[in-house]
Amino acid sequence: MKMFKYYIKQFWKVKTIRHWDFHDKVKFFSITNVLMLTLAISFNKSNVLNIFLTVFFLTSISYFIYLIGKQLLLRIGDFSSKPAYFKNKKFLINEMNQMSSNEFEELLSHLFKQQGYQVKRIPKSEEIGADLLLKKEHDVIVVQAKRRSIAIGDVAVNELLLAAENYNANKKWIITNRYYTSNAILQAHLKSVTLLNRDDLLQMLKAYKTPKRKRKQKFAKEN
Numbered sequence: 001m002k003m004f005k006y007y008i009k010q011f012w013k014v015k016t017i018r019h020w021d022f023h024d025k026v027k028f029f030s031i032t033n034v035l036m037l038t039l040a041i042s043f044n045k046s047n048v049l050n051i052f053l054t055v056f057f058l059t060s061i062s063y064f065i066y067l068i069g070k071q072l073l074l075r076i077g078d079f080s081s082k083p084a085y086f087k088n089k090k091f092l093i094n095e096m097n098q099m100s101s102n103e104f105e106e107l108l109s110h111l112f113k114q115q116g117y118q119v120k121r122i123p124k125s126e127e128i129g130a131d132l133l134l135k136k137e138h139d140v141i142v143v144q145a146k147r148r149s150i151a152i153g154d155v156a157v158n159e160l161l162l163a164a165e166n167y168n169a170n171k172k173w174i175i176t177n178r179y180y181t182s183n184a185i186l187q188a189h190l191k192s193v194t195l196l197n198r199d200d201l202l203q204m205l206k207a208y209k210t211p212k213r214k215r216k217q218k219f220a221k222e223n
Helices: 002-009 014-019 020-040 049-079 089-097 100-115 152-168 180-192 197-205 212-222
Strands: 116-121 133-134 139-146 171-176 194-196
Touching: 089 197, 089 212, 100 116, 100 133, 100 139, 139 152, 152 171, 152 180, 171 197, 180 194
Parallel strands: 139 171, 171 194
Antiparallel strands: 116 133, 133 139
8 A cells, every 4th residue: 555655646746757766766667567567467458558558668677777777887986986995895994993982073073064064072071971963954963973892782872862951952863883782773763863883884984075175285285
């Protein structure tokens, strides 16, 4: 039922299909082909309908191939345009594991600033379960940065809940260079805390772009 509700909702937006993301296009045309196949089976004696459905099916398959090819080309282009160290996942993980807590917080500050957040690093003297305070539009987010050598437990979640009350935050995030225990995941789910692990952090690093001014300065120094 949910699948067909999704289909009807997307059908009304068909005029803007070129603005849909890859997954929406794949879902929409997959459901459409299922419906067309159902019609073909129900009215298998209608030659005109069968010809139309065959043409539609072949067109959809061609469009799928085009979409997949386009996605692959975009990923290859994105990969080749990144500096060498972004291509080496192991290098990034090792770098993060060797950072101090202050360096880790500094890294996160840069990443969040580029995402459009106002970032305030909470002084150590004022820390009560949070390291960064982010603001964007109506959101106030407390962030706990956990640069650790082991998985993060549910204690971190409880600490962050206290910080959220002190800063009147409406969102609560924990971000780490590791992963979380099952207890931490369960507690975070119950308390509406967002957990960002090593994989999420690597995606943020991949999306990070060095400011153009700094790139120009670096190029000038090299020459």
